[in-house]
Amino acid sequence: MIRTDWARGAAVALACLSAAACTDGFLHEPAAAGNARVAIIALQGVDGAEGAFDKADRLQIRVAERDGGRVLYDDAIPVAAGGGPIRASLDVDLSGRPVDASIEVGVRRGGDDLFLGEDQFTLIPGEESQVSLELRPVPSGLDVPEIPQFTTFGETFPLEGRVLFATGDEIPSARPSWSSQTPDVLAVRELPGGGYVAEALADGQGALTATFESVTESVPAPVRAVVVSAEMIPASVTLRRGESVELAPIYYDAGGSMVPGRVSDWQSQDESISEVDDTGRVLAVSVGQVDVSATHEGVSAIAQITVSDPPTVGTVGTRSVTPTGGTVGGTVNPQGLPTTVWFEYGLDPQLADAVETPRQNRSGLNPSDVVASLTGLTPGTTYYFRIIAENALGRTVSDIFSFTTPGALAAPTGLTAQRVPPAGIRIGWTDNSVGETRFEIERTAGGGPGSIVGSVGADITAWTDPAPPVNTTAYRVRACDDDVCS
Known part of the structure; x- marks a missing residue:
């Protein structure tokens, strides 16, 4: 026969399952012959969990032979919710022999366990066995925070959470552990002093798992880095017409981490100079300079594109000889x-x-005049020359041109001198040269050295010395160009 009694007081959580008169306020009849009575003298609850315990409305008790033997008792005993100790008693049929038994007690609300306790003892017919159970809380759910979207790689978020009874009350001092379902997107690190943080690694729909014993909760944790700056690789490039280059924008978040995998809006400032497609490939169209940009979320990376050719050479020749x-x-x-x-x-x-x-520098997009002086040449000699221009895209060499320097000027002949009243002397000569620019007249007096006393222009064959010294002995006339005289 199985007999049960229960009651709930207003003090600590106790259940008395006794085989004789119990001293906890119950008055029990002795156990029937061949039966034993079980007394649970103390159910030690969890400090801080009184709220959940007070909501219990039944005990689930199971008594069985140890090591998987027969079940001696397995039933629920209703109790009144509202607080205080829970007391009960039951008889167990032993068929007249001692039994090594185990007991499991569940403190429940409805069909949900709030606390569990176990013990082992020996049942002896006609006697009372006392057991002391230490209750442990049974987790039913987790209360975890909503995690906002991560906007920066390397950003962290503290992971917290509460472990709950089936009643919704918090299990004191119980905290879930955390792990990442998406380790490529989010990493979870356990802190040395306790607790966990999630760290954003890459864009994606991240997910985390909070776990306490057999209870788990999945928490979405999206990562989408916000782009705040950008640079273009390369930042500048020079192309010949018809050449192309592929540009690559690099985007950065607020923490300075690169943000890969973003789609860019490409634009050329002037498509008549260079075009760009939606992959960032730039085609040089005509000579000029233009900016090409890649934009994402309002942030742009810019490359300066210079379209050019090797320099070109125009008219080449002599300016003077x-x-x-x-x-x-x-x-x-x-x-x-x-x-x-x-x-x-x-x-x-x-x-x-x-x-x-000597080398000269030129720039721009228009033809520029370049002039050089050649000195130390030999009269009557043929010289060859060319112009060379070089920039980053190549060197241009002109054809070879030539010129011949004039020979030495022929000296004047037929020099004459006649007096011109009142005291002058008029000098005349024959012009034998071609290309002279002037004639110089040299005078010698008193046997001293000659000195230039006058000059006339090209093709003039006379000059008057208005007042020569009385000791003048000679005159000499030379044909000259800019540098040389006969």
């Missing part, structure tokens, strides 16, 4: 790039012996 020098020139278009220009000249028709003039 003398027996010992000359001026050569030409036009050069730098095609928008810094360009270096110089001349080579020499006596060899192929310029194997070339001498370079």
Whole structure:
């Protein structure tokens, strides 16, 4: 026969299951012959969990032979919710022999366990066995916070949570552990002093799991880094017409981490100079300079595109030639790039012996005049020259041109001198030269050295000395160009 009694007082949580008169306020009849009575003398609850315990409305008791033997008792005993100790008693049929038994007690509300306790003891027919159970709370759910979207890689968020009874009351001192369902998106780190944090690693729909014993809760944790700055690789590039290059924007979040995998809106400032497609490939169309941009979420990366060609050379020739020098020139278009220009000249028709003039710098998109002076030349000699222009895209060499320096000027002949009243002397001569720019008249007096006393322009063949010294002995006339005289 199985007999049960229960009651609930207003003090600590106690259940008395006794085989004889119990001293906890119950008055029991002795156990029937062959039966034993079980007395649970103390159910030690959990400090701080009184709220859940007070809501219990039944005990689930199971008594069985140890090591998987027969079940001696398995039933629920209703109790009144409202607080205080819970007391009960029951008889167990032993069939007249002692039994090594185990007992499991569940403190429940409805069908949900709030607390569980177990013990082992020996039942002896006709006697009372007392057991002391320490209750442990039974988790039913978790209360975890909503996690806001991560907007920066490396950003962390503290992971907290409460463990709940089936009644919704918190289990004191119980905290869930955390793990990441998406380790490529979110990492979970346990802190040395206790607790957990989640760290954003990459864009994605992250998810975390909070766990306490057998209770789990999945928590969404999206990661979407906000782009705040950008740079273009390369930041500047020079292309020939028809060439192309692929640009790559790099976006950064507020923490300075690169944000990969973002779609860009590409734009060329002037498509007549360069075009760009939606992959970032730039095609050089015409000579010029233009900005190409990639934009994401209002943040732009910019590359400066210079479209150019090797420099071009225009008209090349001599500007002037003398027996010992000359001026050569030409036009050069730098095609928008810094360009270096110089001349080579020499006596060899192929310029194997070339001498370079000082280098000059040009820039811009329009033809520029370049001039160089050649000095120390030999009269009556043929020289060869060319112009060379070079920029970052290549070197342009002109054809080879030539010029011949005039020979030495022929000296005047037929020199005459006649007096001109009142005291002058008129000098005359025959012009034998071509290309002179002037004639110089030299006078010697008293056997001393000669000195230049006058000059006339080209093709003039007479000059008057208005007042020569009385000791004048000779005159000499020379034909001259800019540098040389006969």
